[in-house]
Amino acid sequence: MRKYLILSVFVITGVFQGFAGDKAEVWSRLYKRSVLPEFKYSIMLNIVELNDRAMIPLLEEILTEDIIANLDNKRSVTEERDFNELTKLVVRELGELKSKRSASLVYTIAKETSDPLLKVDAIVALGNMRATDYLNDISFILRNINMRPVKGKSAELEAESKIAYGAISALDRFKSIEGYSSVFFASIGWYDQRVKSFADKVLKTIVDNPIEALIPIITDGLFSEKEKAILEVAKCDAPTEDKAKAAREAMKQGLDNVAETIKEGMTLTSIRKNAIKVLYFSKSSDPEDVYYLSQSVRSGSDLEEKIYAIRTLGLNGSDEAIDGLVSILSDFNERSISGLDISYSDQDIIKEIIVTLGNTGNEKASGVLTEVQFSNYSSGIVKAAKTALSTLN
Incomplete structure (x- = not known):
């Protein structure tokens, strides 16, 4: 078959030299005179080699009269294979030539063919045409x-x-x-x-900014889909205010939903942690963030999540954020004064809040930091509070 096709190309080339007129007209005559599928395929290989937009009308004519008009015809297995191979050449070339005017013909092939590879070529061609x-x-x-x-x-x-x-x-x-x-x-x-x-x-x-498509997934998707969506928010090049908006929705979903399995609990934690990171790197100072971040510190199931949330509240720096941190630390002070157990992870959180409040430079924190020194904490926590207070003063 291959030798036959190669030979036919030489024959076609010789015939071509004997014709007068432009290339499109010559190849059109050659194609229409051909009866055997092998010759048609060989001619099409030559047409494709030209990569010439002048051939578009001929390619459309072939697609309309020779291919689409015969899509429903019954063929043998060999004939079907030859038919599809010829169609692929035509469809690919129209795509390569970016012939948008041919899109409806190519879409007909994509919709009607039962050959998956031909369907792929037609779909890709539509993309190449834009x-x-x-x-x-x-x-x-x-x-x-x-x-x-x-x-x-x-x-x-x-x-x-x-x-x-x-x-x-x-x-x-x-x-x-x-x-x-x-x-x-x-x-x-x-x-x-x-x-x-x-x-x-x-x-x-x-797209650079997929937030419009990601927020509905964060809101209505399965837990695993929400997790993937907030990761895409973190990676995309959208404006920071759009990313923060999506992160806020992810925080809401991560806090409002209840896990029924350990795996779901881990997924919700991941959603919150990644949303917090987006808020941190977006340098968001929206007061609405404070509620979600404070909830994450209070009820989060992961120490890393709580540390991220505290640091993000500190970076937020608004009076609302300071009030949120002060409120959390004040609750810890009351627990310590009452003699309730303060776990090692809680001590890490308390120290992080103290350091963060000191770094904000906001004197609204001075009262609660002073209170720490008289709340029955370890010497390390008291020392951290004194250092933070000296920074404020």
């Missing part, structure tokens, strides 16, 4: 595959994985927020690591 009219259609295709239960024959799953990969590639080309959510869910979907890693990579480049 055919934005079909952005939502491609996003819908990917979303449906994402939601597929992991059942069925391995060949079927492999085929759908390939289509998903092509859809992710196309959505990356569009660079639109409308395609972000489908790619996000593909990155944590049922696919093998190749597809998920590719989706993860595309999330970093598809």
Whole structure:
């Protein structure tokens, strides 16, 4: 077959030299005179080599009259293979030529073909064309595959994985927020690591500011989806005020939801910790942050989480943030005076609050720091309070 095709190329080249007229007209005549699929395929290889936009009308004509008009025809296995291989060449070339005017024809192939590899080529071609009219259609295709239960024959799953990969590639080309959510869910979907890693990579480049798509996931998603979403917030290049807004919602979700298993509890802790980090690096001073951060210090299940929250309150620096830290420390003072047990982790938190209050330089903290010295603490905590007070003074 290969020798036959190579020979046919030489024959075609000789015929080409005998024709007058422009290239598009010559190749059009050659293609229309060909009957055998092998010759048509060879001619198409030559057309593709030209990479000439002047060939677009011919490619559209072939797609319309020779391919789409015959999509439903019954063919043998060999004929079907030849038909699909020819179609792939046409579709790919229209994509490479970025022929947006051909998008409706290519989408027809994507929608109607039963060959997964041809469907992939058509979807990728639409992306190469930047055919934005079909952005939502491609996003819908990917979303449906994402939601597929992991059942069925391995060949079927492999085929759908390939289509998903092509859809992710196309959505990356569009660079639109409308395609972000489908790619996000593909990155944590049922696919093998190749597809998920590719989706993860595309999330970093598809849009600079994905916050509009991430907040609904943080609000309504499963715990694991919320966790992934706040991680994407942390990594993206969105404005700090947008990132802080998303982090605030993640803090709310992390505090309001109740874990029913140990794994869920760990996930909620991770959501809160990553949200706190976003607030810290965003240097957010919004008074609304104070409530969530204070709750994290009081009821968080992880020492690291509480330390992050204290430092973020200190960086916030607002009077509301100072009041929040003072209130927490005051509660610890009352417990210590009452003779209640202060655990080692609690002592770490108390020291962190004391140091943070001293670093703020806000004299609103002086009263509670003075109180520490008479609240039955260890000498180390008392010394830390004296140092913080001297910093304020």
